[in-house]
Amino acid sequence: MSAPIRSRRLARSRNSxxxxxxxxxxxxxxxxxxxxxxxxxxxxxxxxxxxxxYLLLALFMRSPEKY
Structure with missing residues (x-):
């Protein structure tokens, strides 16, 4: 069984x-x-x-609902 592929894009975590x-x-x-x-x-x-x-990243990173 292969390991799950991580997304290449940066997005905020649901576990935040x-x-x-x-x-x-x-x-x-x-x-x-x-x-x-x-x-x-x-x-x-x-x-x-x-x-x-940190605040800029919070504003511009994709939200967890979109991945």
Missing amino acids: VFFGVAGGIAERFGWKPGTVRLAFVISCVLPGPQFLL
């Missing part, structure tokens, strides 16, 4: 905590959602627009 962005990124690349969330939280202590990028 905050908009499903971290879950969608994790599903797309085969990572654990907790790892992506932790990396985002740690990155917020660094200077830069991480929070704005």
Whole structure:
């Protein structure tokens, strides 16, 4: 039996905590959602627009109903 094929497109996750962005990124690349969330939280202590990028991804990533 072959492994399921992951979508090549980036979409928010149905299993979401905050908009499903971290879950969608994790599903797309085969990572654990907790790892992506932790990396985002740690990155917020660094200077830069991480929070704005997260909000932009939440707005522009496809919703989970469309896949």
